Amino acid sequence: MAVRERIRILVTGGTFDKEYNEIHGRLFFKQSHVAEMLALGRSKLQVEIQTLMMIDSLEMTDQHRTSIVEACRKAREDRIVITHGTDTMETTARTLAAALKGKTVVLTGAMVPYKFGSSDGLFNLGSALAFVQTLAPGVYIAMNGRCFPANRVRKNRDAGIFEDESRS
Amino acid sequence: MAVRERIRILVTGGTFDKEYNEIHGRLFFKQSHVAEMLALGRSKLQVEIQTLMMIDSLEMTDQHRTSIVEACRKAREDRIVITHGTDTMETTARTLAAALKGKTVVLTGAMVPYKFGSSDGLFNLGSALAFVQTLAPGVYIAMNGRCFPANRVRKNRDAGIFEDESRS
Amino acid sequence: MAVRERIRILVTGGTFDKEYNEIHGRLFFKQSHVAEMLALGRSKLQVEIQTLMMIDSLEMTDQHRTSIVEACRKAREDRIVITHGTDTMETTARTLAAALKGKTVVLTGAMVPYKFGSSDGLFNLGSALAFVQTLAPGVYIAMNGRCFPANRVRKNRDAGIFEDESRS
Amino acid sequence: MAVRERIRILVTGGTFDKEYNEIHGRLFFKQSHVAEMLALGRSKLQVEIQTLMMIDSLEMTDQHRTSIVEACRKAREDRIVITHGTDTMETTARTLAAALKGKTVVLTGAMVPYKFGSSDGLFNLGSALAFVQTLAPGVYIAMNGRCFPANRVRKNRDAGIFEDESRS
Numbered sequence: 001m002a003v004r005e006r007i008r009i010l011v012t013g014g015t016f017d018k019e020y021n022e023i024h025g026r027l028f029f030k031q032s033h034v035a036e037m038l039a040l041g042r043s044k045l046q047v048e049i050q051t052l053m054m055i056d057s058l059e060m061t062d063q064h065r066t067s068i069v070e071a072c073r074k075a076r077e078d079r080i081v082i083t084h085g086t087d088t089m090e091t092t093a094r095t096l097a098a099a100l101k102g103k104t105v106v107l108t109g110a111m112v113p114y115k116f117g118s119s120d121g122l123f124n125l126g127s128a129l130a131f132v133q134t135l136a137p138g139v140y141i142a143m144n145g146r147c148f149p150a151n152r153v154r155k156n157r158d159a160g161i162f163e164d165e166s167r168s
Numbered sequence: 169m170a171v172r173e174r175i176r177i178l179v180t181g182g183t184f185d186k187e188y189n190e191i192h193g194r195l196f197f198k199q200s201h202v203a204e205m206l207a208l209g210r211s212k213l214q215v216e217i218q219t220l221m222m223i224d225s226l227e228m229t230d231q232h233r234t235s236i237v238e239a240c241r242k243a244r245e246d247r248i249v250i251t252h253g254t255d256t257m258e259t260t261a262r263t264l265a266a267a268l269k270g271k272t273v274v275l276t277g278a279m280v281p282y283k284f285g286s287s288d289g290l291f292n293l294g295s296a297l298a299f300v301q302t303l304a305p306g307v308y309i310a311m312n313g314r315c316f317p318a319n320r321v322r323k324n325r326d327a328g329i330f331e332d333e334s335r336s
Numbered sequence: 337m338a339v340r341e342r343i344r345i346l347v348t349g350g351t352f353d354k355e356y357n358e359i360h361g362r363l364f365f366k367q368s369h370v371a372e373m374l375a376l377g378r379s380k381l382q383v384e385i386q387t388l389m390m391i392d393s394l395e396m397t398d399q400h401r402t403s404i405v406e407a408c409r410k411a412r413e414d415r416i417v418i419t420h421g422t423d424t425m426e427t428t429a430r431t432l433a434a435a436l437k438g439k440t441v442v443l444t445g446a447m448v449p450y451k452f453g454s455s456d457g458l459f460n461l462g463s464a465l466a467f468v469q470t471l472a473p474g475v476y477i478a479m480n481g482r483c484f485p486a487n488r489v490r491k492n493r494d495a496g497i498f499e500d501e502s503r504s
Numbered sequence: 505m506a507v508r509e510r511i512r513i514l515v516t517g518g519t520f521d522k523e524y525n526e527i528h529g530r531l532f533f534k535q536s537h538v539a540e541m542l543a544l545g546r547s548k549l550q551v552e553i554q555t556l557m558m559i560d561s562l563e564m565t566d567q568h569r570t571s572i573v574e575a576c577r578k579a580r581e582d583r584i585v586i587t588h589g590t591d592t593m594e595t596t597a598r599t600l601a602a603a604l605k606g607k608t609v610v611l612t613g614a615m616v617p618y619k620f621g622s623s624d625g626l627f628n629l630g631s632a633l634a635f636v637q638t639l640a641p642g643v644y645i646a647m648n649g650r651c652f653p654a655n656r657v658r659k660n661r662d663a664g665i666f667e668d669e670s671r672s
Contacts, residue, residue, distance in 0.1 A: 015529060020622075022615040023664045025519060025560075025591075027531070041291030042279055043313035044329055056529075087529075111210055111526040117621040118524075123209030126294030129313050134302040145211035145297050160527045161212055183361060188454075190447040191496045193351060193392075193423075195363070224361075255361075279358040285453040286356075328359045377627030378615055379649035380665055447546055459545030462630030465649050470638040481547035481633050497548055 006046040007132060008077040009034055012068065013054040014085030016110040016121050029054040033114045034083060037125050045129060048077065057085025057092070057109075065092055069099045079132045082107045083125075086155055086162075089141055093150035097139040106132040108142045111160055174214040175300060176245040177202055180236065180260075181222040182253030184289050186281040197222040201282045202251060205293050213297060216245065225253025225260070225277075233260055237267045247300045250275045251293075254323055254330075257309055261318035265307040274300040276310045279328055342382040343468060344413040345370055348404065349390040350421030352446040352457050365390040369450045370419060373461055381465060384413065393421025393428070393445075401428055405435045415468045418443045419461075422491055422498075425477055429486035433475040442468040444478045447496055510550040511636060512581040513538055516572065516596075517558040518589030520625050522617040533558040537618045538587060541629050549633060552581065561589025561596070561613075569596055573603045583636045586611045587629075590659055590666075593645055597654035601643040610636040612646045615664055
C-alpha cells in the first residue's frame with residue numbers, strides 16, 4: 001500500500017523540461033513543467049517541488065551532483081523523486097547511492113520534451129511517484145515502465161532505453 | 169526493486185478509452201488505447217493486453233464482474249492491471265478482493281479520455297504499472313498518484329477524486 | 337491581397353467550443369476557445385470577438401438566428417466570421433444571405449471539439465479568416481478547406497462533410 | 505467564391521516539418537506532415553503534394569530557389585502553396601515573383617514544428633489554402649492570419665512575425 005507522506009520532487013532539467021524557442025528555432029529551458037504535469041495527472045499527492053538547476057545532463061558536473069546530494073540530505077522528506085536528463089542519469093544515481101543512506105530516491109526523465117506531444121514524461125512521472133511510495137530506501141532509476149537499482153542500470157544509447165547491468 | 173515478470177493488462181473500457189464520434193457528436197468506444205499509451209511511455213515491460221469488454225462502468229453488471237474475476241484467476245500472471253471506468257471502480261475492486269487470493273491486482277482509469285489531450289490516463293497507467301510491480305498480493309485502486317487497498321477507498325463524486333475510506 | 341481592416345468574430349457555440357466535463361462525463365460549453373486559437377495561430381489580425389450564444393446548433397431557433405442577423409447588421413465591421421455548429425450551419429447561412437447586404441460573412445465550425453486534439457477547428461478558423469478577407473460581399477460556409485456560397489451548400493450528414501448543392 | 509480546381513502543394517521543409525530525434529536530442533527532418541495535416545483539417549480539396557527538398561530555409565541556396573521556380577513553372581496547376589522555413593521565406597517569394605507570371609503562389613510555414621503541439625502550422629496551412637483559392641495571380645506570403653504580396657513583406661526577426669514593408 002502506498003505510504004501517505006510528503007514527497008519531495010527535485011528538478012534538475014533534462015529533456016523532460018526542454019521547450020522550443022520559436023524566435024531562435026532552438027531548444028531551451030524556461031521553467032519546470034512538473035507542477036503542470038501533476039495537475040494533468042490529477043495528482044493529490046502531497047509534494048514539495050524544488051528546482052535545483054535547469055540543465056542538460058551532459059553539462060552536469062561533479063559540483064552539480066554534490067548539490068543534488070546535499071539537497072537530498074537536507075530534505076525533510078524520506079521519499080524523493082529527481083527529474084534528470086537521461087544521458088548521465090546513471091552517473092548521478094550512483095553518486096547518490098554512494099552518498100545517501102535511509103532515503104528512497106527515484107530518478108526519472110524523458111526521451112522527448114513534455115511539451116512536444118509525443119513525450120513519455122507523464123508516464124514516467126506517474127511511475128516514478130508510485131515507485132518512490134513503495135520501494136525500500138535506496139536509489140533507483142524509473143524509466144520505460146521499469147525500475148532499476150542505481151548500481152544495476154545503464155542507458156543503451158543506441159536504442160534510447162534503460163537496461164539491467166550487473167556491476168560487481 | 170521492480171519485479172521482472174510478465175504483467176497482464178485487462179481492459180474493460182471506461183472513460184480512459186472513450187472517443188469522440190465526429191459524425192454523431194457523441195462519445196463512444198472503438199478499441200483500447202492501452203497499447204498506444206505503452207508505446208508513448210516507451211514501456212519495455214513484458215505485458216499481455218486482453219480486452220474483456222468495452223463499457224462504461226455505470227453499465228457494469230454482476231455478470232461482467234464475475235467475468236473479470238475469472239479472467240484474473242485464469243491469468244498465468246500474478247500481477248494484473250485492470251483499466252476500468254471510475255464510477256464503479258470501487259465496487260469491482262471489492263468484488264475482486266473478496267474472490268481472489270495471491271495476486272497483485274491494480275485497477276486504474278481516467279477522468280478524461282486519453283484521446284482528449286487533457287487526460288490523466290497516461291499518468292495513471294504509469295503509476296498503476298509501477299504499483300503492480302512493487303505491492304504485495306491484494307487488490308488496489310491507483311488514481312490521483314495514490315494507491316488505495318480495495319476495502320479502504322471511495323470515489324468522491326463531487327470532486328472527481330479518490331479518497332481513503334475505512335470500512336469495518 | 338488581404339484587406340487590412342478589422343474583422344468581427346461572432347461566437348455561437350457548436351462542436352468547435354465543446355469541452356468534456358470530467359465530473360459528469362458529458363460534453364458541455366464553458367467559454368469560447370477562439371481567442372486561444374488565434375494566439376496559437378500567432379494571428380496578428382485585428383479582430384473583435386463577440387460571444388452571442390453558446391449552444392449546439394441543433395438547438396438553434398429562429399429567434400437565435402434573428403439575433404445573429406442583428407449582430408451582423410450592428411457590427412461596425414464589413415467582414416464577419418461566425419463560429420457555428422455544423423448541423424444547421426447551412427440554415428443560418430441562408431437566413432443571413434436573405435437578410436444581409438453589403439457584408440462578407442463566413443461561417444465555420446468543427447467536426448471535433450478544439451480541445452480534443454484531433455480537431456479540424458484550427459485549420460477551419462485559419463481558412464475562414466482568409467476567405468473573409470478576400471471574398472466579395474455575400475454569405476459563405478468555409479469547411480473542409482473549401483468555401484461555399486450560402487445558397488449552394490449542404491452538409492452530407494453520413495460523411496460529415498460539406499458539399500456543393502445547387503438550388504434553383 | 506472558392507475556385508474548384510486542383511492545387512499543388514510544394515514542400516521545401518522549414519520549421520513546419522521539423523521533428524525531435526529522441527536518440528540524439530536534436531531537431532531533424534524525416535518526412536513532410538502536410539498530408540497528415542490535411543487529413544486533420546478534413547480537407548476535401550483536390551491537392552497534389554510534391555516534396556522538393558526538406559531543408560532549413562537558412563540553408564537554402566540560389567540553386568534550391570531555381571528548382572522551386574522550375575517546379576512552379578512545370579506544375580499543371582495555376583494555384584500553388586509552398587511550405588517553407590520562415591527565415592528566408594521573403595527571399596524565395598521575391599525570387600518567385602520576379603520569375604513567374606500567371607500563377608497564384610502562396611508561401612507559408614510555421615514558427616513551431618507541427619508535431620510540437622503548440623504549432624501555428626495547421627492555422628497557417630488552412631489560411632494559405634484559402635488565400636490561394638481566392639487571390640489573383642501573383643506571389644504572396646500567408647503568415648499570422650494575414651497575406652502579403654511578395655514585394656511588400658519582411659520578417660521581423662525579433663518579434664517572430666511578418667509585417668508590411670513597402671519597397672520602391
